[in-house]
Amino acid sequence: MMKLLPEQLRKTYDPLSLPDSAKTNGDSAKAIIGQERAVKALKFGLGNKGQGFNIYVSGVPGTGKQTAVRHFLKDMAQQEPTPGDWCYVNNFTDPYQPRKLSLPKGQARAFRNDVHQYVTNAWAALLKVFESEEYGKKRETVIQKLRDEEAGIFETLGRKAYEGKFIIQRTPLELIAVPMVDGRPMTDKEFLELSEKEQERILQKQDALKEDLRQAARQMKILERQTDQALFDLEYKVASATLDDLLEEISAKYASNAPVKQFLDELKSDILEHLHEFIQFKPENKPEETLREVKRDGTIPRRYEVNVFMDNTKTDGAPIVLELNPTYNNLFGKIEKESVMGNWVTDFTLIRGGALHAANGGYLIVPAIEVLRNYFTWDSLKRALRNGSIVIEEPSEQLGFLTTKSLKPEPIPLNAQIILIGSPMIYFLLYEYDEDFKELFKVKADFDTVMENTEAKLADFCTFIQNVCTEEKLLPLNAGGLGKLLEFSHRKAEDQEKLSIRFGEIIDLVKEAHQYAARDKAAEIGAEHIRQATAERLYRSNLWQEKVQEMIQKNMIFIDVAGAETGQVNGISVISLGDVEFGRPNRITASVSAGGAGIIDLEREAKLGGPIHTKGVLILSGYLAELFGSDKVISLSAQLVFEQSYGEIEGDSASSAELYALLSGLSGLPVRQGIAVTGSVNQKGEIQAVGGINEKIEGFFDVCKLTGLNGEQGVLIPHSNRQNLMLKEEVVEAVRAGKFHIWAVQTIEEGIEILTGVKAGRRPEGERLRFEPGSVFDRVNRRFVEFAEILHESTAPRLGRRGKGRARTF
16 A cells, blocks of 8 residues: 555656757658557568468557558559559450450550551551552452453343344343334233234243243352452452551560450451441541440540550559548449440440559558448458459349349459558457458558657657658647657556557647647747647537536535545546546445345346446455355345446446445445545455546546545555556646545555555454454454344244254355
């Protein structure tokens, strides 16, 4: 047991003892401070793109996780090769499955321009060659040959018909033999005026010519087909030669790239296959008239366009991509659609890439919680990592829903390292419940929230803060201001020997202090500005704390801070309301009587006590049984309750206060109400550390201050919580003035002596009397003896012949 001195209640800094970096802006600052474990993990993991060696960066917000990762990647990525470009082109065999093309860095746009130029030149060259006099002569020769052969067939047939007095006439459908009279075709009227016998004779002769006519017609159709083929062969030969001449240069440029070479060959073949459509193409055609064939700008047929899907021209080294909104489409890309005459249509030119494509060959940083929140994203990301490829598809297809027919582009190989940034809880949940996670994210970089307060790290801290002020264009901190900021960091760490490195919150405080310093037209941020920023931040958030204190002041919530009461102790709980935590005193009372019910936790019975609180109460039974039950059966009915508490109570930090209330009730000794208690207890009576120690002390101090400090008030805290003390300066000054006190106790014995002013009374083992007469424990022991006798007397008459009664123990 010890009463703490003011110097033990708060870590302070003498401005004159701070490092030089506290007085001037540091020349250089480490980007990562106090994260040796995380730094080592990042050095191992980053750049290790082996199967499954992706990284999960774990830590609470504000610890600099994202900054650290990007800092490491910045230098590392520049030393790595820049990935190439990717294009999507038309699959002339199956347009619904566009083909991918890989090209070296910066060549995708050049390739698109080369193809564009080739198609444009091909159209102009083909138009020119087919309008040339040389081609016209060759075409006319083929056609003239047809005419000559047709004329020979017609002449032979006409001579034979003439001999039979018929004239051969040609219709669009067939050849017919018409009777002749006076060297001209006979009219229908003249034919009808002939005798039946003459008509019959003419028809018979006409029938005799029909086979010759059919034979001639067949020969002429064969000649037409041969001529068409000859014309086609001529066109193909001329066009192929023309295209080959144009293709030779571009093919030589990409000769080492087999897929590109194949595409160029297929491009040429498709132009030849659709030669007439290609030649008849006019730039002024509207896209909606022939969407499949015409590019949006109407310069070349759309089927021959090149979609530069991923261009790394401006990338230097491996790409680093930060995607803060990792929706499915943002990560994996999408296939856009256009509305044409009321219908949605698409093609390979509307394929768009995502963050995974942009990070391919490099690094992708994504927030873990956002990945898990977005539908399809997490499962699709794992699938991509397992398969080593990025698939672009409609999300609805993954559910098996009926969808309109769409494209299925060839998957692009994935060669990127994924870096998830998230909280420790998400890591634990994924590791426990997702069997793929541990195989795909084998490296964990764990960021701490505090660091040891060594001289070197203190200098790093100061240098870092001053450099942030320079980068953020904030006023510099003088030594006094930096000293107060360090004290704020200790308060956030809840440790006098460690500094908080949750720099997000620390820098926010500096920014607020900058505003107050600017209003004062100060050249530097001083201690008074840090102090003001801290106070104003608390004032903006502690409305409910003041409401609770007001209710205590008006005696609407019963809290005694003077006098003494039996079976009544002031415990302290911590209320957390988002951005503010504060301590609130709670009256804990215990009522005791003879019986066999044991210790009843009314909070548990009312279903307001959490499991940890219930465990803390059950431990009290073990303590009492060991201390007082070695020579008798303990008979006790006791009720413990948090008075005027209407919400759930969780935690065991009030278990020592509950035990003090029990001991007071059993011994009949009153407890000083000006002293509040916090600390958990084990079955051996040792006081254990608790959380929120500063808020608890300050909460009780504020209540005491409302009614007036009388010099008898204070708080009992666990001895092991001493280094966690970073109390407000107001509390420290009150302790220095003797108006308030802090006691650090290690055992229940020490605490009960302070609360009652009576010795605990436990004697060393082996002595005849276990407890000193008149001590707290002696009174409690004698009370247990009384309870046992009362219980025995009340049960003896009912036992009769059944034997001796047995009291219930707990």
